[in-house]
Amino acid sequence: KIGDMTDFIAHMDHYGQEEWAQIKEAISKAEAFSQNEQGAESLGEWSKAYAQFPSAVQRMRAEIWMEQADLAAKSNNWGKALIYAERALKEKPDHARARQLRDQADAIEDKRLKQAK
Numbered sequence: 001k002i003g004d005m006t007d008f009i010a011h012m013d014h015y016g017q018e019e020w021a022q023i024k025e026a027i028s029k030a031e032a033f034s035q036n037e038q039g040a041e042s043l044g045e046w047s048k049a050y051a052q053f054p055s056a057v058q059r060m061r062a063e064i065w066m067e068q069a070d071l072a073a074k075s076n077n078w079g080k081a082l083i084y085a086e087r088a089l090k091e092k093p094d095h096a097r098a099r100q101l102r103d104q105a106d107a108i109e110d111k112r113l114k115q116a117k
Helices: 006-015 017-035 039-074 078-091 096-116
Strands: none
Touching: 006 017, 006 039, 017 039, 039 078, 039 096, 078 096
């Protein structure tokens, strides 16, 4: 038993839309194949959903970190923005917006530290 997945589903719908939509589509196809007694096709779609799930969760987590990074940047807390952008990149190393914000925050923090000396 998984338990209440309401928060998880809401997060996936909000933060991991693209990957999550692909997973839901594969599950829908799998269920339709199953109802039509097409077991091999159903299994194939379940396999697709299973394979895509880790990437969708990573995307969701990266987007949650980026939301925090954006809030920190808006309040000029570049140290926290840098940390949160790095965490997003740990989840999704190819996250372009996280890389851009990390580089921006790193440059600002580096300049701030040099001025403090």
